[in-house]
Amino acid sequence: xxxxISRQVSVDLQLSAxxxxxxxxxxGPPPDKAPTVIFLHEGLGCVALWRxxxxxxxxxxxxxxxVYSRLGYGGSAPCPLPRKVDFMHHEAxxxxxxxxxxxxxxxYLLVGHSDGGSIALIHAGGNPCPGLKGVVxxxxxxxxxxxxxxxxxxxRQRYLNGELKARLSPYHGENTHCAFWGxxxxxxxxxxxxxxxxxxxxxxxVPVLAIQGEMDPYGSQAQLDVIQxxxxxxxxxxxxxxxxxAPHLENSDIALAAITAxxxxxIGARG
Numbered sequence: 233x234x235x236x237i238s239r240q241v242s243v244d245l246q247l248s249a250x251x252x253x254x255x256x257x258x259x260g261p262p263p264d265k266a267p268t269v270i271f272l273h274e275g276l277g278c279v280a281l282w283r284x285x286x287x288x289x290x291x292x293x294x295x296x297x298x299v300y301s302r303l304g305y306g307g308s309a310p311c312p313l314p315r316k317v318d319f320m321h322h323e324a325x326x327x328x329x330x331x332x333x334x335x336x337x338x339x340y341l342l343v344g345h346s347d348g349g350s351i352a353l354i355h356a357g358g359n360p361c362p363g364l365k366g367v368v369x370x371x372x373x374x375x376x377x378x379x380x381x382x383x384x385x386x387x388r389q390r391y392l393n394g395e396l397k398a399r400l401s402p403y404h405g406e407n408t409h410c411a412f413w414g415x416x417x418x419x420x421x422x423x424x425x426x427x428x429x430x431x432x433x434x435x436x437x438v439p440v441l442a443i444q445g446e447m448d449p450y451g452s453q454a455q456l457d458v459i460q461x462x463x464x465x466x467x468x469x470x471x472x473x474x475x476x477x478a479p480h481l482e483n484s485d486i487a488l489a490a491i492t493a494x495x496x497x498x499i500g501a502r503g
Contacts, residue, residue, distance in 0.1 A: 240287070245300060245334055247327065254331070255279055255307035256300035260290035267339035267365065267499045270332070271299040272348030274371075274478075275415035278306025280403050285480045285488070289343070292492045295499065298335055302327070304410040306403060313410060315418040317427060320347060324354035332361045339363040341495055345370040345480065346450065347415070350429055353459070356440075357432030365498045368441045368491050371448050371477050374458045375428035376419075383449045384419045391416070433462035440467045441494040443487060445475030468494065 243256035271286050278301040286297040303311035344352035349372025356367045390396040404411045442459045460467040470490045472483045479487045
């Protein structure tokens with residue numbers, strides 16, 4: 233079963249509103265055989281930047297894994313810039329439900345990193361499709377902190393001096409400019425200082441696992457505190473010592489164990 237689980241196949245997704253193609257991959261059993269874990273990447277992420285984490289989680293849980301790149305990232309179609317301040321709302325309330333319908337997903341859980349975690353929370357509290365069983369966030373944002381903007385400003389300098397652009401180019405190709413500036417410009421927009429999504433949290437009636445690195449330069453413990461205080465479905469919190477912004481890559485064994493323990497009771501143990 234392990235080799236079958238790890239096999240990745242392309243999924244054909246095309247947004248009906250624009251006709252734009254989304255890069256997507258499926259790992260493990262199809263949606264009529266097992267629940268699906270949908271992976272929502274960070275502000276500079278894409279399918280490839282999840283590395284082997286989706287395949288490992290699929291193998292440990294027995295779930296299928298659907299991984300896709302949002303418009304302007306990875307191998308997906310480019311998108312117009314600049315992004316709007318409410319771009320995560322559109323991704324959560326419009327795009328993600330369409331991805332779920334097109335993919336034939338039935339029972340599902342969301343695993344979202346950074347911006348992807350915020351998108352997962354908005355979706356769960358705003359327009360969840362039937363079959364949502366739970367949400368896992370990795371370094372999600374529910375409001376804009378000064379700490380976050382300072383780190384994003386520092387990333388801007390690393391991109392301008394070529395270091396960060398060189399690291400992103402192998403994953404985003406022709407979308408590298410779109411991926412970086414689409415993320416960086418909107419987070420540093422003056423209007424984004426007032427951005428927050430905690431009004432969606434009381435409408436989340438599924439369990440949430442919120443994971444964050446203790447040394448995350450993009451968000452503080454205050455993000456977890458708000459998620460835990462306001463979500464209605466019950467929240468478990470995991471703070472990983474010595475970890476930064478990407479728990480699934482920096483401390484993958486700890487993150488995998490925590491997420492697997494969260495998922496299995498909600499689907500029936502299958503791994």
